[in-house]
Amino acid sequence: MADAVLHRDCYFSIKNIFKTAQTLIYAVPALAITANVTDMLASPLSYLVLFGAVTVLSVSGLVSFLMYRFRIHNEHVEIRSGVFQRAHINLPFWRIQNVKIEHPFYYRPFGYSVVVLDTAGSAKEEANIVAVTTEYAEALKSQVLSHQKSETSNTATSEAVEVEKNDTSHLNTLDETVINRRSIGDIVIHGFTNNRVWILLGAAAPFYDTLVERVGGWLTSKGLQLDQLVGEQTIAWWQFGLYAFAIVMMLMALLALLSVGGALFTFYGYTLSKTADRYIRRSGLLNKQEVSMRATRIQVVSAKQDWLDKILKRVNLYFEQNASLDHGAPELMSSNRLIVPSVTVEETATLAQEVLPDCNLYRDDYRSINRRYIWHCFLVGLLAPFAIAMTIGIVGQHWDVIAGTLAVTAAIAGIIVLRWWRWGIAEDGDYIYVRSGRVGIDYKCFQRFKVQQVVIRQSWFMKRRGLASVKFIMASGAITVPFLPEDYVWSLINKTAYSVESTRRSWM
Amino acid sequence: MELNEDFSNQSVADLPKLESQPMVDISPKYRRLNLLVTSIAVVVIIGILSAIRFQPFFELNHGLILAYPFSVSIVFALGVWSFVYHFFADPLIGYCLREQDISLKKGLIFRSLSCQPILRIQHVEVKRGPLMRLAGLSALHVFSAGGALHTFQIPGLEDDTAQQLRQFILDHKALSEGQF
Numbered sequence: 095m096a097d098a099v100l101h102r103d104c105y106f107s108i109k110n111i112f113k114t115a116q117t118l119i120y121a122v123p124a125l126a127i128t129a130n131v132t133d134m135l136a137s138p139l140s141y142l143v144l145f146g147a148v149t150v151l152s153v154s155g156l157v158s159f160l161m162y163r164f165r166i167h168n169e170h171v172e173i174r175s176g177v178f179q180r181a182h183i184n185l186p187f188w189r190i191q192n193v194k195i196e197h198p199f200y201y202r203p204f205g206y207s208v209v210v211l212d213t214a215g216s217a218k219e220e221a222n223i224v225a226v227t228t229e230y231a232e233a234l235k236s237q238v239l240s241h242q243k244s245e246t247s248n249t250a251t252s253e254a255v256e257v258e259k260n261d262t263s264h265l266n267t268l269d270e271t272v273i274n275r276r277s278i279g280d281i282v283i284h285g286f287t288n289n290r291v292w293i294l295l296g297a298a299a300p301f302y303d304t305l306v307e308r309v310g311g312w313l314t315s316k317g318l319q320l321d322q323l324v325g326e327q328t329i330a331w332w333q334f335g336l337y338a339f340a341i342v343m344m345l346m347a348l349l350a351l352l353s354v355g356g357a358l359f360t361f362y363g364y365t366l367s368k369t370a371d372r373y374i375r376r377s378g379l380l381n382k383q384e385v386s387m388r389a390t391r392i393q394v395v396s397a398k399q400d401w402l403d404k405i406l407k408r409v410n411l412y413f414e415q416n417a418s419l420d421h422g423a424p425e426l427m428s429s430n431r432l433i434v435p436s437v438t439v440e441e442t443a444t445l446a447q448e449v450l451p452d453c454n455l456y457r458d459d460y461r462s463i464n465r466r467y468i469w470h471c472f473l474v475g476l477l478a479p480f481a482i483a484m485t486i487g488i489v490g491q492h493w494d495v496i497a498g499t500l501a502v503t504a505a506i507a508g509i510i511v512l513r514w515w516r517w518g519i520a521e522d523g524d525y526i527y528v529r530s531g532r533v534g535i536d537y538k539c540f541q542r543f544k545v546q547q548v549v550i551r552q553s554w555f556m557k558r559r560g561l562a563s564v565k566f567i568m569a570s571g572a573i574t575v576p577f578l579p580e581d582y583v584w585s586l587i588n589k590t591a592y593s594v595e596s597t598r599r600s601w602m
Numbered sequence: 603m604e605l606n607e608d609f610s611n612q613s614v615a616d617l618p619k620l621e622s623q624p625m626v627d628i629s630p631k632y633r634r635l636n637l638l639v640t641s642i643a644v645v646v647i648i649g650i651l652s653a654i655r656f657q658p659f660f661e662l663n664h665g666l667i668l669a670y671p672f673s674v675s676i677v678f679a680l681g682v683w684s685f686v687y688h689f690f691a692d693p694l695i696g697y698c699l700r701e702q703d704i705s706l707k708k709g710l711i712f713r714s715l716s717c718q719p720i721l722r723i724q725h726v727e728v729k730r731g732p733l734m735r736l737a738g739l740s741a742l743h744v745f746s747a748g749g750a751l752h753t754f755q756i757p758g759l760e761d762d763t764a765q766q767l768r769q770f771i772l773d774h775k776a777l778s779e780g781q782f
Contacts, residue, residue, distance in 0.1 A: 547754060
């Protein structure tokens with residue numbers, strides 16, 4: 095074990111040197127500019143300063159490495175770190191929600207990794223154990239997880255726990271089965287479908303110049319000279335506009351490519367595997383990522399399909415966990431949402447049933463919301479701007495303004511109608527299903543007893559029509575369904591409250 | 603066969619109904635406090651505006667002088683709106699503590715009723731601002747895993763009532779069983 099400790103210490107220092115290097119990289123441009131401006135390089139003093147800076151940074155890296163200590167003791171993870179501001183984290187195993195193992199690219203050739211321990215509490219309590227051997231990381235992980243598995247029967251062992259590698263890694267691999275893999279093709283599709291706005295705008299590019307001319311001509315007829323806005327330059331304003339659009343277009347193509355690249359970067363070699371009580375996502379091109387989520391902690395299963403997904407018949411499936419875990423991490427990295435990117439519809443149904451047995455997302459008995467929802471949206475959101483624009487158009491006899499207003503209103507109205515048409519709710523035993531969306535469709539399913547709080551809301555007008563909105567507050571966020579019959583909402587709420595309070599099942 | 607006395611199993615058709623539970627009003631002091639605060643705020647803001655407008659020390663910009671009647675009327679209108687709203691809406695706030703959950707109804711135009719099962723409560727706070735302390739009022743904040751956005755808040759409770767509610771929740775067996 096002493097050998098391992100030595101190795102670990104070595105890699106702490108490598109990590110710190112990396113940190114130092116990273117800091118330096120950010121400083122380089124500033125230094126370079128300063129050097130250029132003041133012609134500092136000529137003086138020998140600057141080399142001295144540079145040398146001093148490098149030394150200070152290296153030493154501080156070394157010191158912070160020396161100050162970093164961790165131990166696994168008595169079913170607690172203890173970490174002491176920091177030079178001037180000392181931090182002492184003491185994290186009992188039972189508080190740990192998720193164990194992630196990350197493989198930063200500079201650790202990968204040497205078989206080292208970082209263990210990230212997530213808690214239900216604040217971000218400050220998140221603990222990183224850096225630069226441990228992958229074997230040790232796996233062993234630690236399975237120890238924490240197996241502790242959770244036998245929470246009730248396990249009594250704390252008092253001696254310092256040095257994980258027995260063979261035993262636990264064996265446990266870790268034996269009962270783990272891969273339930274989904276994503277090919278490179280799937281991931282490329284995912285990259286495209288997740289930046290669809292850009293692609294749409296890019297596809298419209300050939301029409302940009304005519305569009306610009308039309309809009310420009312129209313604005314001129316209204317007495318507005320774009321030339322004046324752009325300034326009196328040697329090129330015509332429409333040329334300028336064209337250049338701008340060309341640049342925007344190229345940027346968008348680049349973004350689409352970036353999106354695919356990003357998807358490959360994050361999801362390359364994607365596997366979703368299952369152990370006795372958890373799901374584990376592994377993926378990543380350079381930095382191998384691992385997110386593991388306990389099956390019982392999944393609050394909501396949601397299947398999202400936007401219009402481009404619909405054309406390609408793909409679905410993004412999410413297993414959503416406690417939202418308070420999200421420390422502002424980017425969506426794909428965050429440990430509170432386990433994503434299965436761009437799966438087919440059949441796979442979605444299978445995977446959803448895997449997590450919530452016998453659930454049926456794609457059912458045909460969704461109860462639609464009341465048609466008055468459309469009127470509500472019209473009256474509340476659309477009427478005032480519509481009336482104002484129409485008045486301006488009619489009073490000033492601008493037929494084009496009237497036509498534009500009508501077109502925009504029609505488009506928004508179409509979206510409202512689609513939204514009404516999509517929105518629905520269904521129940522089936524323990525499950526509540528919510529369908530929503532505008533052009534795309536999202537399906538959500540959750541277990542009744544996991545609800546945190548229920549809210550019924552109705553305006554005075556809805557009351558008169560016997561309608562009400564219901565909101566289920568889950569640990570992963572709120573789910574709302576508006577304009578349902580009042581009686582139905584009351585029965586939903588009463589059943590839900592009864593289910594939570596009588597089953598007394600934990601939501602975690 | 604031995605019967606488990608703790609066990610109760612009501613039929614689903616006969617669920618306890620949230621819609622017919624009797625609600626307890628919050629303290630009437632809450633409305634009085636709100637009305638007072640609104641009135642004072644309006645008077646103070648208009649007072650400051652007028653003081654600036656009519657002070658003899660320096661000449662005001664012409665635009666500012668023109669803006670004076672508008673800003674005063676906007677402040678006044680907002681004040682009246684807030685006053686009227688509190689006047690009618692505050693008496694409608696009510697709560698109900700049942701064995702297993704706590705409910706709150708509120709709202710004038712948009713009526714809402716939220717129900718928080720005690721089993722899902724993570725922690726409870728009694729909050730008292732300086733003005734509320736003067737009036738002898740407290741607010742009960744109940745946190746669940748639903749996040750800070752969906753904190754369940756009962757405003758305008760008498761201090762004793764708030765403490766009792768808090769104690770009831772803390773002593774509740776659903777929480778002491780170690781469940782979340």
